Amino acid sequence: MEAPENLQMLPGNRFTNSKREDLIEKAEELKINQSVHKDSDNQIPYNYIQSGGQFHTNTFMNTCVLDSLLAAIHIAAKQHPKINHLFMWDPIISAVQVFMDCGRYNEAKALWLINLDEKNEGEKQFMQSDHIDIRGYPREHLPNFLDLTCAKFNYDEERRSPHPEDHIYSMTISKFEHLGEVRALGKRINPELILVDVDGRIKGFPDLSITDDYEREFKLQFLLLGMMTETSNHMVMCTRLDGGWQLYDNMKNPLFRHVNIDDICAQDYVVHLVAYVNVSPENEKQD
Known part of the structure; x- marks a missing residue:
């Protein structure tokens, strides 16, 4: 997969395309240099990604959405080799994962936001001042998954996207449409990850497991x-x-605590984003 096009300069944007490329290059060096600390197992370090942060002269504020999302996809990749392999196809997400592995959380946040500003050209921009307010919603971060997305279903567009005759829609994506706006990541014939922008559309806990028509x-x-x-x-x-x-x-x-489903349901949380991993054998036959 080719690397995304260079980040265009925006008014007041201190993070140019060269800064993004510098971060990608640094991630490659970290990946190659085996002397750099990198967790090789599935253990999450005690000093994991935390609120706020600093990158050069820039201060990150209101980072709960960003931190939660980066932690979520990082843990998913550590637990599922197929998700780790999927993310390797995207040069930005792959570099972000390297920074997360190495405990370089500020670099991970900066690269994610620099790339997001490019994807959101003409819309909301994050990296435009020394004090970077990342207040928002998970759906605003989904454009960074665009290059890995093989199909989408838009909940709010009168349920007409994609076309009902599309097999990935009728056989797979339609099973998730009751939750919200669906995007399948990976191969159309066998998507590895399903992200759903629920955005408060459901009450209670979503399905623990969903089976498609295959x-x-x-x-x-x-x-x-x-x-x-x-x-x-x-x-x-x-x-x-x-x-x-x-x-x-x-x-x-501590940043993490054990919970059960009843705990979550009792707290009246609003579900904004959910992710499902394809855990079936990859060699299953499909029509």
Whole structure:
């Protein structure tokens, strides 16, 4: 897969295309240099990605959505080799994963946002000042998955996208459409990851497992959950980890705590984004 086009200069944007390429090059060096600390197992370090951050002269603020999403996809890749392999096809996400592996969380955040600004050209821009406010919603980060997306279903466009005769829609994506806007990542014939922008459309906990018409099982891997109070909104992440469910909160110490489904349902969280991993054998035959 070819690398994305260079980031165009925007008014007030201090992060040029050269900065993005510098970060990609640094990630490649980290990947090659075996002396750099890199977790080779599935253990999550105690000092994992946390709120805020600093990149050169720039300060990150309100990072709960970004931190939750980066933690979620990083853990998914560590737990599922097929997801790790999928992310390697995208040079940006691959580099972000390297930074996460090496504990270089500020670089991971910066590269993610630099690329997101390119994808969102003409829309919301993040990297335009010394104080970078990343307040927002998970759906605003989904453009960074565009190059890995093989099919989408738009919940809000009168259920007309994609065409009903499209096999990936009728056989696979349609099984997720009750949750929200669906995007399948990977190969059309056998997508590895399903992301659903739920954005509060459902109540309670989503399906733990969904089976498509090819009898492939897609297992729920993580959820991004909104916490709303009278004074603030906050995003946390719930993921499968260590044989159970763990809740990640970038403002808490420790960052992770064991939870069960009843705990999540009792807290009145708003489900914003869910991810399902294809856990079926890759050699299954399809029509």
